[in-house]
Amino acid sequence: MQGVAPVPSYVVMQPTTLCNLDCVYCYLPFRAVDRRMPVAVAEAVAAAVGPWAATGRFSVVWHGGEPLAAGREHLAALMAPFGPQVEHHVQTNATLIDDAWCAFFVEHGMRVSVSVDGPRERNGDRVTRAGQPAYDRIVRGVAALRRHGLPFSALAVVSRPAPGYATDLYDYFLDLGCDVLGVNIEETEGVNTRGNAHDAATVTAFWAELVAAWRRAPRIHLREVEWSLRYAAAVLDGAADDLLPRQLDPIPTIGHDGSVTVLSPELAGFTHPRYGDFSSGNVLATPLAEILAGAAGTPWVGEFLAGVEACRSSCPYFGFCGGGHAANRYFELGRFDGTETEHCRNSKIRLLEGVLEHARDHESPAA
Ligand code: SF4
Numbered sequence: 001m002q003g004v005a006p007v008p009s010y011v012v013m014q015p016t017t018l019c020n021l022d023c024v025y026c027y028l029p030f031r032a033v034d035r036r037m038p039v040a041v042a043e044a045v046a047a048a049v050g051p052w053a054a055t056g057r058f059s060v061v062w063h064g065g066e067p068l069a070a071g072r073e074h075l076a077a078l079m080a081p082f083g084p085q086v087e088h089h090v091q092t093n094a095t096l097i098d099d100a101w102c103a104f105f106v107e108h109g110m111r112v113s114v115s116v117d118g119p120r121e122r123n124g125d126r127v128t129r130a131g132q133p134a135y136d137r138i139v140r141g142v143a144a145l146r147r148h149g150l151p152f153s154a155l156a157v158v159s160r161p162a163p164g165y166a167t168d169l170y171d172y173f174l175d176l177g178c179d180v181l182g183v184n185i186e187e188t189e190g191v192n193t194r195g196n197a198h199d200a201a202t203v204t205a206f207w208a209e210l211v212a213a214w215r216r217a218p219r220i221h222l223r224e225v226e227w228s229l230r231y232a233a234a235v236l237d238g239a240a241d242d243l244l245p246r247q248l249d250p251i252p253t254i255g256h257d258g259s260v261t262v263l264s265p266e267l268a269g270f271t272h273p274r275y276g277d278f279s280s281g282n283v284l285a286t287p288l289a290e291i292l293a294g295a296a297g298t299p300w301v302g303e304f305l306a307g308v309e310a311c312r313s314s315c316p317y318f319g320f321c322g323g324g325h326a327a328n329r330y331f332e333l334g335r336f337d338g339t340e341t342e343h344c345r346n347s348k349i350r351l352l353e354g355v356l357e358h359a360r361d362h363e364s365p366a367a
Helices: 038-054 070-079 101-109 135-147 168-177 200-216 223-236 288-293 299-314 326-333 340-360
Strands: 010-013 061-063 087-091 110-115 154-158 181-186
Touching: 010 038, 010 070, 038 070, 038 288, 061 070, 070 101, 101 110, 101 135, 110 135, 154 223, 168 181, 168 200, 181 223, 181 340, 200 223, 223 340, 299 326, 326 340
Parallel strands: 010 061, 061 087, 087 110, 110 154, 154 181
Antiparallel strands: none
């Protein structure tokens, strides 16, 4: 894997900066203000996406803020320029989902991913702007999805990863009815400065227990565990070198104003005296394909690519991880060319160790 690919497999769109919630661990800097994406931005992105989507599967991910806070009319206007071959996804806190939104999802073929952190007592950080728990509103939204028979994914932030909790967490999502689950250990990034250092053995045991829970009832695609198992199988087959893509997916995030931030959506909206605003251009001034073709020349991106090479030459987990995320390096280390972060320890190294620990604990005795 070397450099940044000129064509992404998906784009992330920010229809509004606003979020109706105020979660304690949120990284978004402008979530209290409603800066909406003009339709001209969506038209410019759609012009670039058309040829990419014509040659294979292509997704547009609507992310915020809270994307549903943009309203159905505006979101429909932003989606309209994209051709029918594009798959639309939305990442939502679910609190605004009702029958009318479900009809919208059906009409637009939109795939929904819900942010919910597990059982009620684990959602204490998910609060309204008035500081009230958002949990009841989240489950009301999920109930609407289920009433309409809409499949959905779930994304859970785990702030205190420890054994004894992973089984409850997995069982909760089995009951919730999602078909895909992503588990993110809370990250120190953006305006969230809470620490994310945890005891290594505890985090490893959390992942090992999650693998065990999943293996008992593998009815949900458990993103992190399935990645790890695919990697472990490739290592055993001697095919691990083929697993990483040849180049990094640029994953362009299109900000509400048309600015393009590659590789890490979490950098959008921040500025730094040396790196500027982290953007690689603006689709209102330059075609997206042209911006991506030159993205490796963005000063911080060059530094990040040097960090990826440092990972490649120093880290035994590189074949699984591919060098980690730019935003975690920046917000934890203050630069892009470092290597290990607490995030990669929690979510890559200890994840893989947890899968191996589970395998060791459950291997059949030698004949
Ligand atoms: S696990 Fe951490 S140090 Fe290793 S390749 Fe990934 S980001 Fe780099």
